[in-house]
Amino acid sequence: MRRREFLTLIGGAAAWPLAAKAQQPTMPVIGFLGSESPTLLVNDLRAFHQGLRETGYVEGRNVAIEYRWAEGQNDRVPALMADLMRHQVSVIAVPGSTPAAITAKAETTTIPIVFIIAADPVQVGLVASLNRPGGNLTGVVTLNFEMAPKRLELLHELFPDRTSFALLVNPTHPALAEPVVRGAQAEALTLGIELHILHASTDAEIDAALATAARLQAAGLVVGPDVLFNSRIEQLAALSIRHALPTVYQWHEFAVAGGLLSYGSSQSDAYRLGGVYTGRILKGDKPADLPVQQTTRIELFINLKTAKALGVTIPLSLIGRADEVIE
Numbered sequence: 001m002r003r004r005e006f007l008t009l010i011g012g013a014a015a016w017p018l019a020a021k022a023q024q025p026t027m028p029v030i031g032f033l034g035s036e037s038p039t040l041l042v043n044d045l046r047a048f049h050q051g052l053r054e055t056g057y058v059e060g061r062n063v064a065i066e067y068r069w070a071e072g073q074n075d076r077v078p079a080l081m082a083d084l085m086r087h088q089v090s091v092i093a094v095p096g097s098t099p100a101a102i103t104a105k106a107e108t109t110t111i112p113i114v115f116i117i118a119a120d121p122v123q124v125g126l127v128a129s130l131n132r133p134g135g136n137l138t139g140v141v142t143l144n145f146e147m148a149p150k151r152l153e154l155l156h157e158l159f160p161d162r163t164s165f166a167l168l169v170n171p172t173h174p175a176l177a178e179p180v181v182r183g184a185q186a187e188a189l190t191l192g193i194e195l196h197i198l199h200a201s202t203d204a205e206i207d208a209a210l211a212t213a214a215r216l217q218a219a220g221l222v223v224g225p226d227v228l229f230n231s232r233i234e235q236l237a238a239l240s241i242r243h244a245l246p247t248v249y250q251w252h253e254f255a256v257a258g259g260l261l262s263y264g265s266s267q268s269d270a271y272r273l274g275g276v277y278t279g280r281i282l283k284g285d286k287p288a289d290l291p292v293q294q295t296t297r298i299e300l301f302i303n304l305k306t307a308k309a310l311g312v313t314i315p316l317s318l319i320g321r322a323d324e325v326i327e
Contacts, residue, residue: 051275072231149187162219
């Protein structure tokens with residue numbers, strides 16, 4: 001064989017995989033806009049992938065995922081959304097932040113969006129109704145929004161003789177903060193206790209708020225749902241111990257990080273359902289026709305090591321209701 005013919009043959013063979021690849025159908029791409037950091041969402045991401053698998057999609061096999069992380073800073077969402085849109089994603093999942101979901105909606109009216117939030121999506125303007133969302137958004141609503149009164153009740157159960165408690169909210173997100181405050185205040189009135197409303201929208205303000213709760217001699221602190229607090233779980237847990245302040249939050253990770261109690265919707269269930277809806281949209285379902293789902297599983301986690309450090313005795317009746325006791 002002549003050298004020129006040999007090189008031509010080799011060159012043609014090298015091009016065969018490229019030609020075959022070019023003829024393969026393009027893999028759909030999911031945009032995943034995480035409101036926190038990836039380290040915080042390890043278990044939730046696993047649940048999201050499980051939901052995708054239930055609809056027949058496996059990352060790297062028949063679907064690609066472009067991840068972007070806001071790291072608890074909602075002001076980064078517009079730029080991250082624009083970046084995902086440049087990648088021509090087929091659907092965008094926006095879990096964990098109501099403000100991020102609202103911003104995402106403002107950025108596109110054509111790309112389907114799947115949200116996972118705590119607020120009422122009708123009230124904040126994301127969908128027309130729960131049963132018939134309309135538009136390009138649908139998703140999952142957790143019960144963490146409604147759980148603030150119950151979290152206050154749990155603290156009161158621990159300290160039935162105390163009359164002073166505190167609630168921490170982020171005032172820059174009124175769609176979450178205001179209803180949480182109203183619900184907790186109504187519960188405080190029912191219990192006959194005083195509830196101090198504390199505000200924080202920065203790290204420094206979180207430090208100051210917990211110091212204030214301790215100075216007010218609050219028997220315990222309820223942390224309201226918010227993406228800022230989600231991304232500061234370890235800080236909140238450490239401060240609650242430093243100030244000897246029994247604290248309850250919505251996420252399991254809070255109790256694992258050293259918080260006394262966590263009580264709220266199963267995040268894993270919510271992310272799995274979000275993955276299912278993302279997969280269904282890839283298969284051709286329209287967001288407008290997919291009813292907004294609501295998680296129903298509520299979990300209670302108790303950190304007995306923290307209870308001992310704080311000198312708090314957890315009643316056996318409460319321990320018996322816990323989904324997990326951390327020792």
